[in-house]
Amino acid sequence: xxxxxxxxxxxxTPGTYVTRDHLTLQVDVPVYPEDLPxxxxxxxRATGARVVSIPIHHLESICNFGAATITAPALDLxxxxxxxxxxxxxxxxxxxxxxxxxxxxxxxxxxxxxAADDTARARDxxxxxxxxxxxxxxxxLLRAARETSVPAEREELLVVTDTLAESVRGLPHLADLxxxxxxxxxxxxxxxxxxxxxxxxxxxxxxFGLRSRRPPRDRINCLLSFLYALVRHDxxxxxxxxxxxxxxxxxxVDRPNRPxxxxxxxxxxxxWLADRLAVTLINRQQLGRGDFxxxxxxxxxxxxxxxxxxxxxxxxxxQESLQHPLLDQNLRVAQLPFxxxxxxxxxxxxxxxxxxxxxxx
Numbered sequence: 414x415x416x417x418x419x420x421x422x423x424x425x426t427p428g429t430y431v432t433r434d435h436l437t438l439q440v441d442v443p444v445y446p447e448d449l450p451x452x453x454x455x456x457x458r459a460t461g462a463r464v465v466s467i468p469i470h471h472l473e474s475i476c477n478f479g480a481a482t483i484t485a486p487a488l489d490l491x492x493x494x495x496x497x498x499x500x501x502x503x504x505x506x507x508x509x510x511x512x513x514x515x516x517x518x519x520x521x522x523x524x525x526x527x528a529a530d531d532t533a534r535a536r537d538x539x540x541x542x543x544x545x546x547x548x549x550x551x552x553x554l555l556r557a558a559r560e561t562s563v564p565a566e567r568e569e570l571l572v573v574t575d576t577l578a579e580s581v582r583g584l585p586h587l588a589d590l591x592x593x594x595x596x597x598x599x600x601x602x603x604x605x606x607x608x609x610x611x612x613x614x615x616x617x618x619x620x621f622g623l624r625s626r627r628p629p630r631d632r633i634n635c636l637l638s639f640l641y642a643l644v645r646h647d648x649x650x651x652x653x654x655x656x657x658x659x660x661x662x663x664x665x666v667d668r669p670n671r672p673x674x675x676x677x678x679x680x681x682x683x684x685w686l687a688d689r690l691a692v693t694l695i696n697r698q699q700l701g702r703g704d705f706x707x708x709x710x711x712x713x714x715x716x717x718x719x720x721x722x723x724x725x726x727x728x729x730x731x732q733e734s735l736q737h738p739l740l741d742q743n744l745r746v747a748q749l750p751f752x753x754x755x756x757x758x759x760x761x762x763x764x765x766x767x768x769x770x771x772x773x774x
Contacts, residue, residue, distance in 0.1 A: 536588075549681055552773075659672040
């Protein structure tokens, strides 16, 4: 597949070849027999091809899920026009991001770096990120408790919402980052302990026990990890556009090739954007067991049609509108990471006393 969604080109078909033709990208997509397994899809096995021409000014970024070859002239065209090229694994793990020379604020980045090295400032920003994540997770569970018709499940959900409320109330009393990270981990474990109660359909096919990553060990973990990768991509783009360095964060520890600040920013988006969309896709039966395949060793991955369905649903969700509680404006979901990146930048510059995470009503 080579598909444009919201100015992002997603490359997921093995053997796709991207070249440059003046100010246009030429995307050569092989066509494979429908019954050919994903692991055997190589260009020499294709029965045909289709070519898509994309003017460079229509694009903001490219996401290559380990499937395509992008030629040097095509990359050069992307860099000239500020189109970021992201290389991800088939599970959505970011492996590399190629951009041109950043046209951003040096003073803002220096302020960001100083804040990251300041233990007290880093702790305060991390606390807000965690508070937003826990509160959004709690709101999702409260919603599920209201909607369930099973009294035992309602009680189970409400017990966890009380636990999460207590976690939020305890955050101001935690004096260091390690204590905050511990609190976040305990809250996440409590949240995921009842996550399966949000599913009203296909519970057997999407049985969920523990979060597992790299690789995911069941269908719902595969779905969650892929959605998190899409949210992370949008957070990286938002932070870069705001002039911040997505690799220098406050909550997440710095590691090579780890977009720590993007991971910080996406915490508040996980429950209400990624998790809720995953639940919707399962409950509406827009995804089923046929959209996943199991590899040797127990890893679970998407089929090409499954991945395409998730990308389509995610981009449709981003077109919906949401009231931003801080700005009191009705905004598209696609705009919200960019808004929050600017809120963080304003806090770092000293215009806002605290970073305010997004907690939709």
